Amino acid sequence: MKRYEQLADQLSELIKRGDLPPGARIPSIRVACKAWGVSPATVFRAYYLLENRGLIKARPRSGYFVSPSPEGLLQESPWPSMSPDPKTVKISDLVFEVLKTIRCAGTVPLGSPFLSPALFPTARVGKSCATVNRSTHLAGMVDALPPGHEGLRQQISLRYLMAGMTVPVDEIIITSGALEALTLSTQLLTGPGDVIAVEKPTFYAALQAVERLKLNVVEIPVDPVEGHDLDALAQALQHHPVRACWFMTSFHNPTGVTLTESRKQALVDLLARHDVPLIEDDVYNELHFGREPVRPAKFFDRKGLVIHCGSFAKCLAPGYRIGWAAAGRFAGRLERAKWMTTLSASMPAQRAIADYLEHGGYERFLHQLRRALNDQQSQMLDAISRYFPANTLATKSDGGYFTWVALPDHIDSIQLFQAALGKGISIAPGPIFSADGAFRHHVRLNYGYPWSARLDKALATLGTLCAEQSRCGLDLAEPVRPA
Structure with missing residues (x-):
């Protein structure tokens, strides 16, 4: 069993026994790293696993909390024992709101679903x-x-x-x-x-x-x-x-x-x-x-x-x-x-x-295109590592032109989307990728455009917006200590 699975199982056991009751706040990624002596990536994957089990929920600008009714979920498996009940979908309004931004002239298209026409x-x-x-x-x-x-x-x-x-x-x-x-x-x-x-x-x-x-x-x-x-x-x-x-x-x-x-x-x-x-x-x-x-x-x-x-x-x-x-x-x-x-x-x-x-x-064309996209992915991942908060995780793919970015748990991707749009940058916030509006602290970024100083500046701006929102969330989440 991998370390993140072990950590997820330990927390599952605490929830099952009632040591972490419904509504209880679980340690932030930063605190969990210190407590268990593991990397942010390990904690993130453990929490991702628990979220998919339905045991915990991420609350914007507050952290992770035990779900209100975790009873009945299988605690021994890394995934739910039963699929959730089928649900209807109502996502189009939010999707259209996001897609409108990529048509705005001059917007940096990090939220675009398309490749650069220049390629x-x-x-x-x-x-x-x-x-x-x-x-x-x-x-x-x-x-x-x-x-x-x-x-x-x-x-x-x-x-x-x-x-x-x-x-x-x-x-x-x-x-x-x-x-x-x-x-x-x-x-x-x-x-x-x-x-x-x-x-x-x-x-x-x-x-x-x-x-x-x-x-x-x-x-x-x-x-x-x-x-x-x-x-x-x-x-x-x-x-x-x-x-x-x-x-x-x-x-x-x-x-x-x-x-x-x-x-x-x-x-x-x-x-x-x-x-x-x-x-x-x-x-x-x-x-x-x-x-x-x-x-x-x-x-x-x-x-x-x-x-x-x-x-x-x-x-x-x-x-x-x-x-x-x-x-x-x-x-x-x-x-x-x-x-x-x-x-x-x-x-x-x-x-x-x-x-x-x-x-x-x-x-011949495909060979050039694949090489360009691979290089552009490396440049974007490097920019994310330089500009985004320390607990940020971004996926590295073997193809395509998207990276899926898990932001620190105090960052709300919808608020980030709105703040970025005010700076002339489009992103694709996580909630548009699920039927129930999950992945509130995720964004999808497009590296399908040739790298430029403009793109680098846009990533730096996003990193600054993330840091500002993260600091605000941490300040709200920390208890007030008496003088």
């Missing part, structure tokens, strides 16, 4: 677009409506083959971005009132889709180091009628964590035993920093239960809005769903991307 080969893709527009007959613009342009589907099938996977062209449905692939998949697998499993934390667009489709969710904890808690998922499958799972198993947004191949296989096998489909959001797959591609969970699928959703918006041409689903046994149903909704993604965009993939030097 993409826009001119070269535009050349492909002009080429195919000149050479395509008008009739060709309306052929291959669902499932999509044959040449592009062939190129996507080749990309799977390079990762060691055989995905038939007939299984691939072209969509208007990955989000359409994900939401159409969810819609065809569920109906209003059904239960779907999502991650905690999760990409807020998943929560918005769930809210729009009037679904209920069970949230499966995602550890920022080890990934999805498969024991909690097993409990959810046992106790609730889960119709599908919407998970991101590689370069998870927002934590950046990637499940190991053995855990991906265990995930697929678990779902196969329950005959539950997996909607796999894998939009950052091409943005790996290692030499070899990262295999998705679909690699281990033998029953056609995994709908693998990808996109060129994150790795080549964001404005073209071209995504796809490799839909396994659901390909026919997904194609019909596409017929009944948006009919087709832009045919010129499909043809342009197909031409670029065949002739434009895609691998």
